[in-house]
Amino acid sequence: MASYACPYYAGRADLSCQTNSCRTSLPSRINTGEKMLRILLIVFLFMMLPFSVGAEQPPVPPRKTDLGTIQKNLEQEKQTRQALQTRLKDVKKELDSTRSELVKIAENIQSNENELALLEKRIARRQIEEKALTEKLEQNYGTIADLILALERIRRIPPESLIVRPGAPLQTAQSAMLLQSTLPAVNKRAKDLSADLEHLGALKKGLEADRTAALTVKSQQKGQYASMQSLVKKRENLYSTIQKDYEQNKQRVAKLTQESKTLMELINRLEKEQQTRQMAKTAPVYASLPEKGVSRLPVSGSLIEPYGHRNAIGATSQGVTLEAAPGALVVAPMGGVVRFSGVFKNYGNMVIIEHKNGYHSLIAGLQRIDAQPDHQIKSGEPIGQLPLTSSRGGQPALYYELRLNGQPVNPASAFSELKT
Known part of the structure; x- marks a missing residue:
């Protein structure tokens, strides 16, 4: 029994043995293949790595060339910036010189305006005097002519003929006495007439001289205004060179105008916005407040409505x-910085200038404005012109307010011309 082996079971045993053997050797073969594939893949990647790195990164020599170019560009930018700063200083210097020239021309123009006003007043006064004297002479012409005619007739009569004339000698003596008392009065009137005629001639000569002087002053003014307008244009061009946000300023002012209902509110908004811009360091450097300088009235004229x-x-x-x-x-x-220029409510064309120590000047009633927001202004520098006519009749008028910390104060405290 022990040596007996069943062929069936024996075959099964061999088959089972073979099967187990195959099961044992197959995973090892698979593992060996995978290892080979991994090795080949790694080798392939290492072979391709230099080409991919070379495609993604530039070689070292070009990198050195780019750094040199960048350094050269940076140096050029530095030189350009220095040139611009130098140009900016030159522009500011030229701008300051232009503004000083404008102040001088404005002084000459206002001096000529005063002289012309005095000439026109004197011409008007002399014209009235000439008219009155002419009417007086015309009234006396008839009486004086009759008197002169009578005296001329008497002169033609010889004294001897008076004695033999009809009538008593007493009548002749009375006539002689009457003539003797009348002659001094006639002589006085004749002298007065001669003096009036001389005065009338002097008036006419004076009028002619005044009219000639007025024409000369007007001609000078015309040339001065032309020079002033040229300098004003130059000033604006210089400001535009250093002010790149000109359009933004215009839009900002227009917005503040729409949002402000009263003048007080407008000034408060302007001050608040200026403080915000200074804190944010966005305000132009040339918009800082300059010295006020010598105070002067904004226009040459006469006071018609006091504070x-x-x-x-x-x-x-x-x-x-x-x-x-x-x-x-x-x-x-006074010297300061223009904070507002444009139309505001019923004030019409108006300019607001901020001065040091919390003061603001409000100038209204202009026909043309020659000042822009954020521009520095010197005392006496032109900012505009009055209209040629007045809607209320008579001469044009300018309205001026002086405010301290937003509240109106009497301008006489700053302008001696207004003190009474």
């Missing part, structure tokens, strides 16, 4: 109204 005056409707004036010649030049009353 605190009540008008026809009972409103109290918070400023002064100055009457001036048609088209008169308007200048900055």
Whole structure:
């Protein structure tokens, strides 16, 4: 029994043995193949690595060349920036010189305006005097002519004929006495007439001289205005060179105008915005407040409405109204920075200038404005002109307010011309 082996089971045993053997050797073969594939893949990747790195990264020599180019460009940018800064200093220097020239021309123009106003007043006064004297002479012409004619007739009569004339000698003596008492009065009237005629001749000569002088002054003014306009244009061009946000300023001012309902609110908004811009360091460097300089009235004219005056409707004036010649030049009353220029409510064309120590000047009633926001202004520098005509009749007028910390104050405290 023990040696007996069944062929069936024996075959099964061999088959099982073979099967187990195959099961044991197959995973090892698979593992060996995978290892070979991995090795080949790694070798392939190492072979391709230099080409991929070379395609993605530039070689070292070009990198050195690019760094040199960058350094050269940076040096050029530095030189360009220095040139621009130098140009900016030159522009500011030229701008300051231009503004000083404008102040001088404005002084000459206003001096000529004053002289012309005096000439026109003197011409008007002499014309009235000439008319009155001419009418007086015309009234006396008839009486004096009759008297002279009578005296001429008497002169032609010889004294001897008077004795033999009909009538008593007493009548002749009375006539002689009458003539003797009348002659001094006639002589006086004749002398007065001669003096009036001489005075009339002098008046006519004076009028002619004044009219000639007025024409000369007007001709000078025409040339001065042309020079001033040329300098104003130059000033604006220089400002535009250093002010790149000109359009933004215009839009900003227009927005503030729309949002402000009153003048007080507008000034408060301007001050608040300026403080915000200074804190943010976005305000132009040339927009800092300069010295106020010598105070002067913005226009050459006469005071027609003082500070605190009540008008026809009972409103109290918070400023002064100055009457001036048609088209008169308007200048900055003190040095400062223009904070507003444009139309505002019923003030019309208006300019607001901020001065040091919390002061603001408000100038309204202009026909043309020659000043822009954020521009520095010297005392006496032109900022515009008055209209040629007045809607209320008579001479054009300018309205001026001086404010301290937003509140109106009497301008007489700053301008001696307004003190009474």
